[in-house]
Amino acid sequence: MSAVRTAAAVLALLLAAACTAPTPPRELASRAAGTVCAAPQEPPGPETATTIDVVEQAYFCILGNYYGGATLDTRPLLRAAFAALTQELNRAGRDVPGATMPALTGDRAADWAAFKAAFRAITDQVPGLRDRLGVVTLEAMVAGLGDNHAVWAHDIVRHPDHYDGDGYGLGLLANVSGAQAEGDPGAAVPPLFVTTVQGGAARAAGLRPGDVIESIDGSAPFIDGKPTPAIAALYPRYPRARPVRLRLLRQSTGRRWSVTLEPGLFQQDLTALQMVRSRLLDDDIVYVRVRGFASDSADRALQAIARLRTGRTPAGVVLDLRGNGGGSPREAIRLVSAFAHGATTAYLCTADDKCETLRTDDTVALVGLPLTVLIDRGCASACEHFSSAIKDLRAGLLVGTRTAGAVSGPAQGYLLRDNTLLALPSRHHLGPDREVVDRIGVPPDHHVPLTPEDAAAGRDPALAKALTLLHK
Numbered sequence: 044m045s046a047v048r049t050a051a052a053v054l055a056l057l058l059a060a061a062c063t064a065p066t067p068p069r070e071l072a073s074r075a076a077g078t079v080c081a082a083p084q085e086p087p088g089p090e091t092a093t094t095i096d097v098v099e100q101a102y103f104c105i106l107g108n109y110y111g112g113a114t115l116d117t118r119p120l121l122r123a124a125f126a127a128l129t130q131e132l133n134r135a136g137r138d139v140p141g142a143t144m145p146a147l148t149g150d151r152a153a154d155w156a157a158f159k160a161a162f163r164a165i166t167d168q169v170p171g172l173r174d175r176l177g178v179v180t181l182e183a184m185v186a187g188l189g190d191n192h193a194v195w196a197h198d199i200v201r202h203p204d205h206y207d208g209d210g211y212g213l214g215l216l217a218n219v220s221g222a223q224a225e226g227d228p229g230a231a232v233p234p235l236f237v238t239t240v241q242g243g244a245a246r247a248a249g250l251r252p253g254d255v256i257e258s259i260d261g262s263a264p265f266i267d268g269k270p271t272p273a274i275a276a277l278y279p280r281y282p283r284a285r286p287v288r289l290r291l292l293r294q295s296t297g298r299r300w301s302v303t304l305e306p307g308l309f310q311q312d313l314t315a316l317q318m319v320r321s322r323l324l325d326d327d328i329v330y331v332r333v334r335g336f337a338s339d340s341a342d343r344a345l346q347a348i349a350r351l352r353t354g355r356t357p358a359g360v361v362l363d364l365r366g367n368g369g370g371s372p373r374e375a376i377r378l379v380s381a382f383a384h385g386a387t388t389a390y391l392c393t394a395d396d397k398c399e400t401l402r403t404d405d406t407v408a409l410v411g412l413p414l415t416v417l418i419d420r421g422c423a424s425a426c427e428h429f430s431s432a433i434k435d436l437r438a439g440l441l442v443g444t445r446t447a448g449a450v451s452g453p454a455q456g457y458l459l460r461d462n463t464l465l466a467l468p469s470r471h472h473l474g475p476d477r478e479v480v481d482r483i484g485v486p487p488d489h490h491v492p493l494t495p496e497d498a499a500a501g502r503d504p505a506l507a508k509a510l511t512l513l514h515k
Contacts, residue, residue, distance in 0.1 A: 080104035080457035080465065087462035090197060093177035095162050097461045098124075101181055101195070102155055104457050109193065109467045111394040118147045120187040121158050127183030128162070128176050137169045190468065191226060191481070192424070192451040197463040202281050202308050210311045211281050213304045214243025215250060218493060219270065220421050221278030222368070227448065228274060230420060230484075233265040235274060236495040243309030248302045251293070253499025258290040279306040295499055321347035327355060328513055329412070330506075332363040333378075336370030336425040341377035341407075348381075348410060359413035359513035361506065365443060369424025372401070372453055379432045380407035382414050382439060388432040390477060391452060391470040398473070414439030415509035418487055423447035430485040431474035440512055441487040443505040448484035 080100060105120075106112045125144045132138045142165045145157035162180065166173040178197070185195045202211055216239040219231040235256045240246050256264060262273035276287050288303045314320065318340055321331040329351045331344050348360060362378075369375075372389075379388050380403040392398040418430050418441050427450040433439045452468030459465055474480050489512070491505040 079107060080459060082456060083458040083464065087458055087464065090463055091461045092174045093181055093197070093461050093463070094173075095159055095166075095177060095180075097459050097463075098162075098177055098181045098184065099155065099159060100459055101184065101465055104459070104465055105184075105188070105467065106151065108455070108457065108469060109188065109190075110452060110469050110471050112467075114394065115151075116149065117151050117154060118149060120184050121147060121154060123187035124180045124184040125158065125161075127179045128165070131172070131176055131179045132165075132169070135169075135172055135175075137172060139165050139168050141165065141168075185465070190451045191449040192454040192466065192468045194454065194466040195463065196466065197461075200281065204308060208311055208313055208316060209308050210241055210243070211308055212243070212279055212306055213277060213287060214241045214245035214247075214309045215239065215277070215304075216241065217256065217274075217277055218498075219264075219274050219277075220366075221275070222423070222449075223420050223447070224270070224274040224278065227482075228270040228272075230445070230448070231265075231270040231274070232492075233268060233270075234495060235264040236498060238493065238498050241309065241311055243307055244304035246309075248304060250291070250302070251499065252501070253294065253495045253497075255292040255294060255495050256289055257292055257299070260288050281306075293499075294495055319343040319347060321351060323351045323357075324361075324510070326510060326514065327357050328510060329357045329360045330363065331360065333367055335367055336372075336374040336378075336429075338371060338374065340370070341374045341381075344378060345381055345407070345410070348412075352412070357412060359415065360410060361415050361417065361509050361513070362439075363417040363506070364422050364426050364430065365417050365419040365505075366421035367423070367426040368421065369426050369428075369450075372425050372428055375425040375429040375432075376401060377404050377407055379429055379436075379438070380404040381410045382433065383436045384409060386432075386436050387475045388436075389428050389475060390473040392473060393470055399470070413513055415512055416441050417505050417509060418443045418446050418485065419505075420444060420447050420484075422485075423449040425450075427480050427485055428472065431478070431480050434485060434488070435475040435478075440489065440509075441485065442489045442491055442509045442512070443487050444490065444492050445486050446480075446484040448480065448482045451481050 129142055132142060145161045147154045166176055181195060185193055215237050218236055218238050223231060237250055237252055237254045240250050259273040259276050264271060264274050284306050286303045286305050290301050292299050318334050318337050324330050329348050331347050333340055333344050376388050384403055384405045386403050387400055388403060389401045390398040416433055416439055422430060427446045430441060430446055434441055450472045452471040454466035454468050457465045489508055491508045497504055
């Protein structure tokens, strides 16, 4: 998924979140008066400046609505926010002698008052940077939560010539995704190689799946087996348009060469954008790919299975969830329910371990066929809800590589005064066996990674393994 479509998906998710903001903790009620946040009732208007008052609103929104907010030590958040502020001053060449961190005591209201006073004292000396400093401060504060479902959605812009279905970027996907490069690069393993050529500059330059990326703008993607920040350059966000220079190796021929790719719009294969795709494989196995858990994904997947099995008895079902970034937990539950009844699919728990049990929807008819599920590091959030349930309930076998480990908890959206949106999970997710999946991921029953040689030859070893398992 391109960076533009990722941001748009976040925005859609937040607008769809209809919730009422819980009352802030009693000790903060008077301080938070006028700063509480609520769910958007309609699409927000144009964004306005992110002032320190907006940052304050977000701060108290976190305390009142975030999972663990009632007991959260906010000093690390404020330190991260102040560090971002001073770094931005440095980048602008406008550092201020008095830009020092105020002493923090752990009193969350008093600490905020000290932070706000320091922010105003600094920005009064550099008024031309005030808006930008508000943005980086709020970005760093939310990032300081260290939560993959805590998101501040802002400055979401599209290329002026963008049309539905267009992608933006270099026109390629690699075995380390953009989300992984930005969120959890530590899970990546070398080598870095092209898995898909979508179009645009990559296609024009003649890149192919399997091409190994040896350097990015002169930097190695891996050093001593560990990923470097260079990988993120493969996934530029609009309006960034800086060219990216790649050093490539085509293992089949031994050819090494360099190419400079210019980010831009490109047309994508519209069939690849379909949320649910299906076909009957030659060996009479039903194959269904689900790219995300949108509002009707489960029903569409089940309808596809029913259609393809009409008049025959398939050997089983392959659900391909690779690259599925998640979506609706309800849809994940409905799809699990086609393979297991009377079971727990997950728990959603508060900070004091009061948990809601999520159970299968037993009105969904059982498919009654053996199941294999293809997973990878692109399977995140609701996709991991599904995968952990299938694994724990022994309803099928997982094939591929470990999932993303990005399933903190369902996020709810809150509108801020600058017409931006803040997403915060109020409960955290546990698998059916009460295991933590967030930051860890769901391991496959059969570990089958893709290699550059596989990509170059057009082989799909995970699918091949799944078919072998279903024919046993």
